[in-house]
Amino acid sequence: MSKITVAGAGAFGSALAVALDMAGREVTLVGRNVDAFRSSRDNPRLKGVPIPESITLATELNVTRDDILLLAVPMQALSGYLEQTRPTPKAAVACSKGVDLASGRGPTAIIDDLLDAPSAILTGPSFAADIARGLPTALVIATRSDTGADLQETLSTDTLRLYLSDDPIGAELGGALKNVIAIACGICIGAGLGESARAALMTRGMAEMLRMAVAMGAKPETLAGLAGFGDLALTCTSAQSRNFSFGLSLGGKGPAPTATTEGRHTARAIVKLAETKGVDMPIAKMVAGMVEGDLTLQQALSLLLSRPLTKEWPYAYRTDLHR
Numbered sequence: 001m002s003k004i005t006v007a008g009a010g011a012f013g014s015a016l017a018v019a020l021d022m023a024g025r026e027v028t029l030v031g032r033n034v035d036a037f038r039s040s041r042d043n044p045r046l047k048g049v050p051i052p053e054s055i056t057l058a059t060e061l062n063v064t065r066d067d068i069l070l071l072a073v074p075m076q077a078l079s080g081y082l083e084q085t086r087p088t089p090k091a092a093v094a095c096s097k098g099v100d101l102a103s104g105r106g107p108t109a110i111i112d113d114l115l116d117a118p119s120a121i122l123t124g125p126s127f128a129a130d131i132a133r134g135l136p137t138a139l140v141i142a143t144r145s146d147t148g149a150d151l152q153e154t155l156s157t158d159t160l161r162l163y164l165s166d167d168p169i170g171a172e173l174g175g176a177l178k179n180v181i182a183i184a185c186g187i188c189i190g191a192g193l194g195e196s197a198r199a200a201l202m203t204r205g206m207a208e209m210l211r212m213a214v215a216m217g218a219k220p221e222t223l224a225g226l227a228g229f230g231d232l233a234l235t236c237t238s239a240q241s242r243n244f245s246f247g248l249s250l251g252g253k254g255p256a257p258t259a260t261t262e263g264r265h266t267a268r269a270i271v272k273l274a275e276t277k278g279v280d281m282p283i284a285k286m287v288a289g290m291v292e293g294d295l296t297l298q299q300a301l302s303l304l305l306s307r308p309l310t311k312e313w314p315y316a317y318r319t320d321l322h323r
């Protein structure tokens, strides 16, 4: 079985490394921060779960065509990281959830542009702490390459169940866009706007995700799966989510988390992309405005609620409008 190298020793990269090591895979965890926990095996990004001695720690990326490379650095760091390291693995699997602000590209497009290796995306509802503790989790591995079945087999464990998809665009946009809607839901709950309003935001947010994804060439059914609906449900309803917690703080409840919050950047990136594609994304626009400090909560709310009354679904499914 292929060796696995995980680049990015933050919460998610470390959690994947631990889960795969527990399942008997040969794992190397690479990160600029690994020296800080090389002897203690206690990574502050993954509190309470020691990094087993069986996982090799490295500060420099060094992969061969025998290795599967999991890329677990934040989205805005991905292209710079690959430009700098130029690895040549058997397959490069992005684990980042977002859209690159500078270029509007998703993670697999960045891999395809920069590496001579098949690209894939690993995404879906999963908190790092749950994966690291071996709690049951279901994810999607999506690729257009013929490495999909091998990746699914190698990266699945007894508790980490991977479903295979041939729609990386849909899968990565599901993971990126749910973060933006989760910020909106956090704002809603933080500001005391109620559970009914959150349900409305999740549902209309799903319509925005679907419109945008289809406009980008994704299959609508991907958005109904783990990478879309599944991750939206998790992230919009759990205070464990950094995106939801960031939203809570924007809504006036609690401090902003200092950890990686992908939706802040993705909101801005997606609003730019939606304008180019002519896709209507009012909730994302409201989130981007509040993140930028251009809109107050009251302004965002009245902009959303004063939109013309419309039909619920036909517009979202009129894919011909967006192709």
Ligand SMILES: NC(=O)c1ccc[n+]([C@@H]2O[C@H](COP(=O)([O-])OP(=O)(O)OC[C@H]3O[C@@H](n4cnc5c(N)ncnc54)[C@H](O)[C@@H]3O)[C@@H](O)[C@H]2O)c1
Binding pocket: 008, 009, 010, 011, 012, 013, 031, 032, 033, 045, 072, 073, 074, 075, 077, 080, 081, 095, 096, 097, 098, 126, 127, 128, 129, 259, 260, 262
């Ligand atoms: N934490 C989760 O529960 C979770 C779950 C699923 C997906 N993800 C995704 O995984 C990605 C990483 O998130 P995380 O939670 O591990 O974040 P994190 O902040 O815990 O860790 C990010 C890691 O990337 C490293 N890093 C940052 N910039 C870098 C650069 N320029 N070059 C090299 N390394 C760099 C940091 O040192 C850190 O170790 C995000 O896109 C996130 O959406 C996270």
Ligand SMILES: O=P(O)(O)OC[C@H](O)CO
Binding pocket: 097, 124, 125, 126, 127, 128, 179, 182, 231, 234, 235, 240, 241, 242, 243, 244, 260, 261, 262
């Ligand atoms: O903590 P968040 O908001 O980055 O969410 C983590 C995962 O993406 C949930 O699937």
